[in-house]
Amino acid sequence: MMPRHLAVIMDGNGRWAQARGLSRSEGHRAGTEAARNIVTRCRELGIGHLTLYTFSKENWARPKDEISTLFDLLTVFLKKELNSLREQDIRLKILGELSEFPFGVRQVVAHTIKKTENCKSMTLNLALNYSGRDELVRACKKMISEGVSEDEITEESLSGYLYTAGQPDPDLIIRTSGEQRLSNYLLYQAAYSELYFTDVYWPDFTPQELDKALEDFNRRQRRFGKTGEQI
Structure with missing residues (x-):
């Protein structure tokens, strides 16, 4: 049985590069290729929703040249893969606040979202400038601003104000590189997610590793809280 929603923390690009005497930029470039292959594999398997932790709010603390490289790789990836996304019937969505991103990056992202908005077979969520805690604060503020009453606040109604509104919670969260934590990722949605940790660095995470x-x-x-006999 395939997960309806797979989420991935793509970790280890820098250490992959360091182990090979390469720059961190080369590691991120290799990681982009790994992401492309995993997107294709998930589409082949019929996974309906794939979320990739692409750039967290905490990542702004990284060196400016590395951040610039990440933005360049993102724009190149989206431009290069737009036709492929449409051919595979994959819709792009963004989880996060893009207002802090450079104008050129926002333009490319918006263009890709627009061109894939009618695709139905799979949703590719890129978590950009994302923070799980910030997502919850944002959702609560929006509910207050819209006058949602205390009686109307439920788990279901709150879910409707998250970036993932209308999508199932992740069934499986994968983290590469040997680290074993969520790092502020999909904190509300991960309540019943299965967690899978692998020592493989992200650039080496092939479709075979996904399998x-x-x-x-x-x-x-x-x-989901029941006993084994009840399942």
Whole structure:
């Protein structure tokens, strides 16, 4: 059984590059290629929603030249892959606040969103300038500004104010590079997500590695608070 929604923390580009005597930029470039392959594999498998942790709010603390490289890679990726996304019937959505991004980046992102808005087979969420805590604060503020009453505040109504509104919560969250934490990623949505950690650095996370993660996922019994006998 495939997860309806797969989320990935793409970690380890810098360490992958360092181990090979390459620049961090080369690591991010290799990571972009890995992302392209994983998107294609998820579409082949019929996974309906894929979320990639692309740039967190905390990433602004990185060196400016590295941030610039990340923005360049993002724009090149979207320009290069637009036709492929449309051919594969993949819709692009953004989780996060783009107002702080350079104008050129925002233009490319908006263009890609517009050109793929009618695609139905898969939704590709890129978490950009994203923070799980900030997402919750933003949702609460929006509910208050719209006059939502206390009685109307439920788990379901709050979910409707998140970036992922209308999408299922992640069934599986994968993190590469050996780190074992969520790093402020989809905190509300991850309540019942299965977690899969691998020592493989992101640039080496191939479709075959994804298949291994999915095999592990399928061996698990998701109880959602029930006993094994009730499942």
